[in-house]
Structure formats: structure tokens, C-alpha cells
Amino acid sequence: MTALVLLDHEGGQIRKAALSAVAAATKLGDVHVLVTGDAAVAQAAASIAGVGKVLHAADARYAHDLAEPLAALVASLAGGYDHIVAAAGAFGKNVLPRTAALLDVQPIPDVISIESADTFVRPIYAGNALATVRSSDAKKLLTIRSAAFDPAPAEGGSATIETLPGVDSPDVSRFEGVQLSTSDRPELESARVVVSGGRGMQSEEKFHTLDPLADVLGAALGASRAAVDSGFVPNECQVGQTGKIVAPDLYMAFGISGAIQHLAGMKDSRVIVAVNKDPDAPIFQVADYGVVGDLFEVVPQLVDALKK
Amino acid sequence: MKILVPVKRVVDYNIKPRVKADGSGVETAGVKMSMNPFDEIAVEEAVRLREKGAASEVVVVSVGVQQAQDTLRTAMAMGADRAILVLSDESPEPLAVAKVLKKLVEKEEPSLVILGKQAIDDDMNATGQMLAGFLGWGQGTFASKVELVDGRARVSREVDGGTEEVSLSLPAIITADLRLNEPRYASLPNIMKAKKKPLETVQAADLGVDMTPRLSVVSVAEPAERKAGIKLDSVAELVEKLRNEAKVI
Ligand SMILES: Cc1cc2nc3c(=O)[nH]c(=O)nc-3n(C[C@H](O)[C@H](O)[C@H](O)COP(=O)(O)OP(=O)(O)OC[C@H]3O[C@@H](n4cnc5c(N)ncnc54)[C@H](O)[C@@H]3O)c2cc1C
Ligand SMILES: Nc1ncnc2c1ncn2[C@@H]1O[C@H](COP(=O)(O)O)[C@@H](O)[C@H]1O
Numbered sequence: 001m002t003a004l005v006l007l008d009h010e011g012g013q014i015r016k017a018a019l020s021a022v023a024a025a026t027k028l029g030d031v032h033v034l035v036t037g038d039a040a041v042a043q044a045a046a047s048i049a050g051v052g053k054v055l056h057a058a059d060a061r062y063a064h065d066l067a068e069p070l071a072a073l074v075a076s077l078a079g080g081y082d083h084i085v086a087a088a089g090a091f092g093k094n095v096l097p098r099t100a101a102l103l104d105v106q107p108i109p110d111v112i113s114i115e116s117a118d119t120f121v122r123p124i125y126a127g128n129a130l131a132t133v134r135s136s137d138a139k140k141l142l143t144i145r146s147a148a149f150d151p152a153p154a155e156g157g158s159a160t161i162e163t164l165p166g167v168d169s170p171d172v173s174r175f176e177g178v179q180l181s182t183s184d185r186p187e188l189e190s191a192r193v194v195v196s197g198g199r200g201m202q203s204e205e206k207f208h209t210l211d212p213l214a215d216v217l218g219a220a221l222g223a224s225r226a227a228v229d230s231g232f233v234p235n236e237c238q239v240g241q242t243g244k245i246v247a248p249d250l251y252m253a254f255g256i257s258g259a260i261q262h263l264a265g266m267k268d269s270r271v272i273v274a275v276n277k278d279p280d281a282p283i284f285q286v287a288d289y290g291v292v293g294d295l296f297e298v299v300p301q302l303v304d305a306l307k308k
Numbered sequence: 309m310k311i312l313v314p315v316k317r318v319v320d321y322n323i324k325p326r327v328k329a330d331g332s333g334v335e336t337a338g339v340k341m342s343m344n345p346f347d348e349i350a351v352e353e354a355v356r357l358r359e360k361g362a363a364s365e366v367v368v369v370s371v372g373v374q375q376a377q378d379t380l381r382t383a384m385a386m387g388a389d390r391a392i393l394v395l396s397d398e399s400p401e402p403l404a405v406a407k408v409l410k411k412l413v414e415k416e417e418p419s420l421v422i423l424g425k426q427a428i429d430d431d432m433n434a435t436g437q438m439l440a441g442f443l444g445w446g447q448g449t450f451a452s453k454v455e456l457v458d459g460r461a462r463v464s465r466e467v468d469g470g471t472e473e474v475s476l477s478l479p480a481i482i483t484a485d486l487r488l489n490e491p492r493y494a495s496l497p498n499i500m501k502a503k504k505k506p507l508e509t510v511q512a513a514d515l516g517v518d519m520t521p522r523l524s525v526v527s528v529a530e531p532a533e534r535k536a537g538i539k540l541d542s543v544a545e546l547v548e549k550l551r552n553e554a555k556v557i
Contacts, residue, residue, distance in 0.1 A: 091468070093433050094437065096437075097434035097435075098437040098438065101440075102441050106521070109431070109434060124334070124430055124431055125325040128530075129334050130528070130529050130530075130531050132527045132528075133524065134526055175473075176473035178469075178471070181469060193556070193557075235452065250556040272534075273546065273550070286536070288537035289540055290537065292539060305547040
């Protein structure tokens with residue numbers, strides 16, 4: 001059996017989450033990957049351990065990963081594959097279900113465990129239940145939760161590269177532009193430490209209280225929906241049911257109450273620390289270590305203690 | 309121009325879901341049900357476009373059990389003009405829902421379909437993309453802003469690294485993310501008015517759509533419960549624990 005992984009990349013870098021999708025796919029059989037963009041990305045993909053072949057969609061129509069042309073391309077390749085896999089991020093969730101419709105398949109999103117070639121475990125209800133589902137479709141289209149699969153090593157492979165011609169698709173969408181965050185911090189989904197702030201951070205300006213802490217820990221910055229909605233930080237920082245799903249070694253929540261939609265995105269972290277002035281905040285029910293107090297006092301003390 | 313908005317009846321987002329003792333699913337009997345929060349945002353966006361004069365009619369549709377008419381009435385109380393209930397089993401799969409919606413789109417001929425990005429029960433995040441695939445239309449998923457200009461829809465999309473802009477020819481599919489707008493509450497007079505708005509009921513089978521699920525549920529289980537840890541009195545203690553007990557720093 002062979003699986004095709006749709007490999008997403010950003011700024012010329014293959015996303016860590018995509019490497020997790022490769023790792024998951026190796027449990028299903030041989031792995032081929034599809035990459036868009038320039039040849040350097042295809043070269044990088046060929047070095048991923050476990051990848052047998054790279055299909056490079058070099059045509060300009062795929063340059064911005066628009067779902068309409070890409071789904072048509074993937075559907076045209078589907079004949080050779082039993083499984084089509086992508087990371088469960090914005091890219092995979094945009095392209096894969098559209099491809100599934102073209103193939104008359106019910107997709108299986110957010111897989112956290114592969115039980116067999118047709119049986120998968122996925123969280124439902126914001127992770128409050130885990131459903132084991134069996135697919136009767138001839139082909140299985142899945143997205144993979146990166147937190148549940150260690151990424152495949154980026155080096156060690158030596159796959160062949162095949163350049164694909166473009167495939168016809170309806171001309172209905174145009175890429176107009178993208179504003180990417182320009183942070184030097186690690187990628188949220190794969191960071192070893194995540195420092196997150198909620199409504200308790202009070203303002204965009206005061207959210208920066210967390211910067212020195214993230215600096216000493218080499219952490220990614222996360223946030224609750226309330227912090228994003230209030231404009232403290234951009235949307236790509238949101239952790240939760242409808243934001244990013246993270247499972248770092250250490251997750252630190254400051255001024256976050258712990259709504260189920262937030263817990264859905266971080267409760268599989270190895271160690272959770274919560275700092276909240278309300279001793280009854282639900283976040284303490286999942287925290288390994290809690291400190292009841294004012295975060296604006298606790299954070300500077302923490303930075304000092306960590307620097308020692 | 310007409311806008312179609314599919315809305316789903318789901319367990320209210322404030323309720324902590326409970327897995328049934330026999331592991332066959334999540335308990336919905338006797339549980340408070342509401343409109344999927346993302347669908348409230350979709351309805352709000354459609355109603356605002358009509359209020360601005362950019363659209364002439366907002367039609368809401370739900371695929372599900374008889375009680376989904378409450379959800380449709382709520383959508384009409386928010387300002388939708390009329391409703392269609394497609395009767396089927398509880399919580400059909402996105403593949404089947406998208407096929408039903410395709411039939412309705414062919415009949416109603418809307419210029420825009422605005423869905424929620426994700427239903428908070430099955431967390432599939434698939435129906436809008438699948439409908440777009442079936443119709444061959446453009447898709448603006450995870451939308452945080454929608455503008456109609458020169459016969460196209462310009463959509464800002466929340467993506468992993470930031471925000472992307474796409475422009476779609478109409479007709480098109482949009483899926484609403486959390487920050488697209490803040491949905492209004494239905495006022496009492498509008499709730500009364502909504503009772504008189506037209507609600508048409510059709511059987512899924514009469515639309516010629518095969519609703520047979522492709523995924524069978526083997527089991528549904530509670531995730532491993534996380535134990536509450538300890539509260540510490542000082543930052544020094546916290547740092548000591550993180551260094552020597554948890555060994556994460
Ligand atoms: C459909 C839907 C999807 C959602 N998806 C998500 C999601 O993906 N992610 C997400 O996070 N939420 C999501 N939510 C929202 C969620 O329900 C909560 O509203 C949100 O998580 C609350 O954010 P918060 O904890 O920052 O704010 P609040 O609940 O307001 O909590 C703020 C906390 O800060 C504490 N605090 C205040 N000041 C201080 C101080 N000086 N020091 C210490 N503590 C302080 C308070 O005691 C309080 O506990 C979703 C909701 C819906 C309906
Ligand atoms: N049974 C349904 N009836 C009406 N609309 C639905 C139904 N299921 C899904 N939808 C729409 O599709 C969106 C995404 O749902 P899902 O793909 O299940 O996560 C929802 O926000 C609704 O707008």
C-alpha cells in the first residue's frame with residue numbers, strides 16, 4: 001500500500017506538522033509526498049526519512065496552495081494511492097475535504113491514532129470524547145494531529161523527484177496576498193515550551209510582559225481566544241478547539257480561565273503550569289503546578305528566578 | 309442576490325459533553341441544544357450583507373431531525389427570511405450534508421453560501437470545502453473578513469502563519485471563523501416575527517441523496533482524565549519543581 005502526503009511549507013520551510021504527517025503515513029505503507037512551490041522545497045522533501053518519491057507540482061497555478069487547483073491535482077493522482085494524508089492545519093483542512101468531494105469520500109480529520117488501514121481514532125466534541133471510526137471508502141483521506149505523531153527526521157532520505165504537469169481546474173479563485181507573522185520564536189505547534197496569555201493580560205501592550213519569559217525559555221507564544229479577540233495578539237497564536245492544538249513538554253497559562261474550548265488545544269501537554277488570581281479557575285483542574293496570584297507580579301519573579 | 313446559510317443543531321457549547329455508558333456516542337438526550345456557534349456567525353454575516361443592500365434574501369437550511377426547526381427559527385429571529393428543513397437522521401456526515409446542500413443550491417441558485425467553519429460536535433471542518441468541490445465553486449474558508457466588490461468576494465482567511473487574502477468569482481462558498489463578526493441576539497419581537505416566517509420541510513430521500521454513512525463508529529470513549537496537581541506558594545517553589553521534579557527546564 002502507498003500513501004500520498006500533501007506536504008505544506010511556509011517561507012520555503014517544510015512545516016514540522018507536515019513531517020508528523022509523513023511519520024503517520026509510514027504506518028500505512030510506502031510514502032510519496034506532493035509538494036508545491038520552488039525546486040528547493042522539493043529537494044528538501046526528498047531528504048525526509050521514509051519518503052520514497054517526491055511529486056513536485058511546479059506549475060505556477062499551485063504556487064499559493066489555492067484549494068481549487070490543488071484539489072483537482074490531488075484527485076487526478078489519487079488512482080495510485082490507498083491513503084491521502086495531510087497535517088491537520090489550515091492548509092490540509094482547506095484542500096483535503098475538497099479533494100474528498102471530488103473522489104466521493106468522507107474525510108477523516110484530526111487523526112490521533114492509526115489502528116489499522118481503515119480504522120482511526122479522532123477527538124470529537126472539543127476532545128471531550130475520542131471516537132474510533134472505521135471507513136468503508138475505497139480510499140481514505142485523513143488529516144493528522146501533529147501532536148500525536150513524532151515528526152519524521154528531515155534528513156536521511158534520498159527520494160526521487162518527479163515534476164508534475166498542471167491539471168485543469170475551474171478558474172474561480174485568485175491569491176491576493178498574505179500577511180505572515182514575523183516572529184523569531186519557534187513554531188507554536190512544535191515548540192518544546194509554550195507560554196500563553198489570556199484575557200488576564202489586559203492589553204496588547206501588557207501582553208509583552210510575557211516576552212522576557214518566552215525569551216529565557218525559548219518558548220513559543222500562545223493565547224486564548226479572548227486574548228486574540230481583544231486584539232492583544234494575532235489570530236495565529238490561538239490555542240484551542242478551533243485554534244492550534246499543542247502538546248509541548250511545558251505549557252504555561254497566564255490569566256487563562258480554562259474553558260473547555262481552550263483545554264481542547266493544550267490538555268495533552270506533558271506538564272501544565274497555571275497562574276491565575278482566581279483559586280477556583282478551571283485551569284487549575286488540569287494544571288500540574290498552580291500559582292494563585294497576580295500574573296503581573298509572578299511573571300517578573302519567574303524571569304528573575306529562571307535567569308539565576 | 310440570494311445567500312444560503314446552512315445551520316446545524318448541536319449540543320450547546322457551554323455544556324460539558326458526556327460519553328454514553330455503552331460507548332456508542334455522546335449523550336444528547338435531555339441535553340441543551342443550540343445553533344452551532346460558527347453558524348450564528350454565518351447567519352449574522354449574511355443578514356448584514358442583506359441589510360447593507362448587497363443581498364436580497366437570506367435562506368437558512370438545516371439537515372437533521374425535526375427539532376432542528378428550532379435552530380432554523382432562531383436563525384430567522386436573527387434576520388433570515390425563510391428556512392428549509394431537510395429531514396434525516398441525527399448528525400449526518402459532511403459528505404451527505406454537502407450532497408444535500410448541492411441539490412438545494414441547484415434549486416435555489418444562491419450567489420453565496422456561507423457556512424460555519426466547523427461544527428463543534430463532530431469537529432469535522434469539511435462540509436463547506438466539500439460543497440465547493442461538488443459545485444466547482446471557489447472557497448474562502450476560515451474567513452475573518454468578507455467584502456463583495458465588482459462581482460467578486462474578497463475574503464481574509466485565518467491561516468497557520470497569519471492572514472491570507474483571496475478573491476473569488478461568484479457564486480462562491482465561504483466558511484465563517486470566529487472573528488468574522490459578533491452575532492446579534494434575537495430580540496423578543498423578532499422571535500415572535502420569526503414564528504410566522506416560511507419554513508419548508510423536505511425528506512432527504514426525496515432529494516435523491518444517499519445518506520448512508522461511510523464512517524462507522526467502532527466505539528466512543530472518554531479521554532484519559534488529567535489529574536489536578538498541586539498549588540504552590542511561591543515562584544521559587546515553582547522553579548524548583550519544574551527543574552527537579554518535572555525536569556522540563
Ligand atoms: C465555538 C467556540 C470556539 C472557541 N474556541 C476557542 C479556542 O480555540 N481557544 C480558546 O482559548 N477559546 C475558545 N473559545 C472561547 C472560550 O469559550 C473562552 O471564552 C475563552 O477561552 C476564554 O479566554 P480566557 O481564559 O483568556 O478569558 P476569561 O475566561 O475571561 O479568563 C480570564 C482569566 O484571567 C484571570 N486573571 C485576570 N487578571 C489576572 C491577573 N492579573 N493575574 C492572574 N490572573 C488574572 C481571571 O481570573 C480569569 O480566570 C471558543 C468559544 C466558542 C463558542
Ligand atoms: N446537518 C447540517 N445541517 C446544516 N448545516 C450543516 C450540517 N452539518 C454541517 N453543516 C454546515 O457545515 C459547517 C461545517 O460543519 P462540519 O463540516 O460538520 O464541521 C457547519 O458550521 C454548518 O454550517
